Amino acid sequence: xxxxxxxxxxxxxxxxxxxxxxxxxxxxxxxxxxxxxxxxxxxxxxxxxxxxxxxxxxxxxxxxxxxxxxxxxxxxxxxxxxxxxxxxxxxxxxxxxxxxxxxxxxxxxxxxxxxxxxxxxxxxxxxxxxxxxxxxxxxxxxxxxxxxxxxxxxxxxxxxxxxxxxxxxxxxxxxxxxxxxxxxxxxxxxxxxxxxxxxxxxxxxxxxxxxxxxxxxxxxxxxxxxxxxxxxxxxxxxxxxxxxxxxxxxxxxxxxxxxxxxxxxxxxxxxxxxxxxxxxxxxxxxxxxxxxxxxxxxxxxxxxxxxxxxxxxxxxxxxxxxxxxxxxxxxxxxxxxxxxxxxxxxxxxxxxxxx
Amino acid sequence: xxxxxxxxxxxxxxxxxxxxxxxxxxxxxxxxxxxxxxxxxxxxxxxxxxxxxxxxxxxxxxxxxxxxxxxxxxxxxxxxxxxxxxxxxxxxxxxxxxxxxxxxxxxxxxxxxxxxxxxxxxxxxxxxxxxxxxxxxxxxxxxxxxxxxxxxxxxxxxxxxxxxxxxxxxxxxxxxxxxxxxxxxxxxxxxxxxxxxxxxxxxxxxxxxxxxxxxxxxxxxxxxxxxxxxxxxxxxxxxxxxxxxxxxxxxxxxxxxxxxxxxxxxxxxxxxxxxxxxxxxxxxxxxxxxxxxx
Numbered sequence: 001x002x003x004x005x006x007x008x009x010x011x012x013x014x015x016x017x018x019x020x021x022x023x024x025x026x027x028x029x030x031x032x033x034x035x036x037x038x039x040x041x042x043x044x045x046x047x048x049x050x051x052x053x054x055x056x057x058x059x060x061x062x063x064x065x066x067x068x069x070x071x072x073x074x075x076x077x078x079x080x081x082x083x084x085x086x087x088x089x090x091x092x093x094x095x096x097x098x099x100x101x102x103x104x105x106x107x108x109x110x111x112x113x114x115x116x117x118x119x120x121x122x123x124x125x126x127x128x129x130x131x132x133x134x135x136x137x138x139x140x141x142x143x144x145x146x147x148x149x150x151x152x153x154x155x156x157x158x159x160x161x162x163x164x165x166x167x168x169x170x171x172x173x174x175x176x177x178x179x180x181x182x183x184x185x186x187x188x189x190x191x192x193x194x195x196x197x198x199x200x201x202x203x204x205x206x207x208x209x210x211x212x213x214x215x216x217x218x219x220x221x222x223x224x225x226x227x228x229x230x231x232x233x234x235x236x237x238x239x240x241x242x243x244x245x246x247x248x249x250x251x252x253x254x255x256x257x258x259x260x261x262x263x264x265x266x267x268x269x270x271x272x273x274x275x276x277x278x279x280x281x282x283x284x285x286x287x288x289x290x291x292x293x294x295x296x297x298x299x300x301x302x303x304x305x306x307x308x309x310x311x312x313x314x315x316x317x318x319x320x321x322x323x324x325x326x327x328x329x330x331x332x333x334x335x336x337x338x339x340x341x342x343x344x345x346x347x348x349x350x351x352x353x354x355x
Numbered sequence: 356x357x358x359x360x361x362x363x364x365x366x367x368x369x370x371x372x373x374x375x376x377x378x379x380x381x382x383x384x385x386x387x388x389x390x391x392x393x394x395x396x397x398x399x400x401x402x403x404x405x406x407x408x409x410x411x412x413x414x415x416x417x418x419x420x421x422x423x424x425x426x427x428x429x430x431x432x433x434x435x436x437x438x439x440x441x442x443x444x445x446x447x448x449x450x451x452x453x454x455x456x457x458x459x460x461x462x463x464x465x466x467x468x469x470x471x472x473x474x475x476x477x478x479x480x481x482x483x484x485x486x487x488x489x490x491x492x493x494x495x496x497x498x499x500x501x502x503x504x505x506x507x508x509x510x511x512x513x514x515x516x517x518x519x520x521x522x523x524x525x526x527x528x529x530x531x532x533x534x535x536x537x538x539x540x541x542x543x544x545x546x547x548x549x550x551x552x553x554x555x556x557x558x559x560x561x562x563x564x565x566x567x568x569x570x571x572x573x574x575x576x577x578x579x580x581x582x583x584x585x586x587x588x589x590x591x592x593x594x595x596x597x598x599x600x601x602x603x604x605x606x607x608x609x610x611x612x613x614x615x616x617x618x619x620x621x622x623x624x625x626x627x628x629x630x631x632x633x634x635x636x637x638x639x640x641x642x643x644x645x646x647x648x649x
Contacts, residue, residue: 134629
């Protein structure tokens with residue numbers, strides 16, 4: 001890779017960081033001056049969660065080039081293990097410090113989601129294309145189904161697990177179809193912001209590293225990459241598991257933001273929602289994912305009056321964007337416009353002044 | 356034993372519905388190499404049309420089913436022409452996401468037109484249930500009609516793809532689009548006809564599904580759609596007998612799993628079987644393994 005391209009990438013990464021930090025400062029300012037409505041304030045943590053979800057899915061879909069339709073499954077593993085970890089730390093060790101507890105819960109959520117990612121990745125990454133997509137979908141549904149039957153309670157600092165049976169001693173932390181109940185809502189916007197920065201750090205460093213280039217090489221041409229000695233399974237796995245860990249951390253943050261969270265929150269539609277963020281933001285573009293996730297999470301709040309048409313608009317926008325960016329009829333025209341602009345940029349003296 | 360037989364019968368009946376839906380998926384995949392995620396929602400639209408025809412306009416069931424088939428056929432062709440045709444050369448990811456968008460669009464249009472409240476679907480089958488083994492076991496009229504419809508459709512499709520000019524054209528296009536075009540086959544027309552047939556089958560499947568499980572709402576088609584797709588993959592996507600076999604096996608596994616393992620885990624069971632099959636036979640039960648050429 002040439003030096004100038006590297007420089008460009010580094011500057012691009014820096015811009016993304018600055019954008020996120022600026023957005024955080026603006027939010028803090030608005031919070032301090034009271035310029036933020038109640039409903040919008042409630043959306044701050046979810047926005048952070050969806051941003052992390054989108055960026056981490058982009059690592060699989062954009063950078064690694066594999067379509068995953070089960071990203072919500074990792075989020076739900078993270079959410080429920082995070083909820084249980086938080087309840088356990090409070091019950092067993094009387095850990096009152098909320099920041100420490102939240103941080104540890106997120107780590108636990110990430111670890112469990114990472115384990116799920118390894119277990120799922122081993123079989124899934126042997127498959128290709130549409131088959132891979134359908135198997136990730138299947139895993140997402142299995143995870144949801146299993147959590148739907150799971151009962152976990154805490155009694156005198158000990159965790160009790162049961163399957164399809166709510167008669168366990170102590171206070172229920174996870175109650176089958178009702179999901180997490182009586183959750184201590186300790187998630188904070190500051191932690192969400194920190195998680196976004198952490199995600200950016202991990203993803204951007206991975207993408208710009210030797211491993212990242214290997215991952216992209218397997219995406220662009222599996223056969224060519226294999227022939228120069230790149231271990232395809234290893235690098236695909238790396239992207240998949242990293243993404244799962246980040247989704248798990250986001251899930252834990254999400255779970256600890258509400259007093260109850262049902263497993264049905266993390267169904268197929270949620271995976272698709274995150275995919276929509278990634279696609280609308282531009283597949284492979286991290287900054288695009290952040291912007292799309294933020295705007296599309298705020299949009300329904302702003303468009304409360306039109307909430308009936310919200311998903312309809314979503315659907316239409318999705319189809320139109322896909323047609324506009326992929327149909328040969330339109331892309332030929334786009335290319336021409338781009339070529340025209342490029343010519344102007346390279347010869348600013350002649351045409352730039354004339355224009 | 357009779358208990359088991361009646362579960363098996365229910366399973367085959369549900370599986371027949373999956374098989375009819377899966378046929379639509381598999382034909383479209385075979386020919387256009389795309390996952391038509393909106394297929395499940397075409398089922399739902401078909402069921403709503405039949406519901407309206409019977410409840411509001413007072414048509415007899417047979418005419419209602421025909422009306423649903425006509426509407427779904429047109430809908431399928433319109434979807435193909437507007438959303439999928441421009442993306443023939445695009446990556447499969449782009450097409451898949453467009454199909455997901457289309458699925459959302461249909462669901463939300465249905466939500467706006469018919470509302471979110473579930474409607475109770477009247478059965479189109481007036482056949483009484485059949486008593487066997489001296490009354491120990493009954494098979495519902497719906498189950499009999501569903502299984503019969505599935506067999507008839509299967510035979511008709513096999514004859515169609517084997518004997519008719521259009522059917523042969525479909526097979527050629529799915530094998531090699533470029534060569535088919537050189538032989539003077541209208542590829543675009545063939546693909547559109549495939550979508551039309553698949554959508555008409557979806558309408559039949561929708562009516563049969565809702566006759567057996569009579570709650571109709573905008574999301575009715577989503578889960579059967581996903582499962583039927585699973586069935587198509589299970590049997591080997593692109594293969595018509597595979598879709599049939601996959602559908603029926605899946606229905607039986609689901610009902611038996613729900614009856615003997617756990618009611619809540621029925622769906623998980625279905626997906627777990629799919630994963631195991633794909634790991635052992637990545638091309639499905641009856642699918643052809645295609646070797647990659649460099």
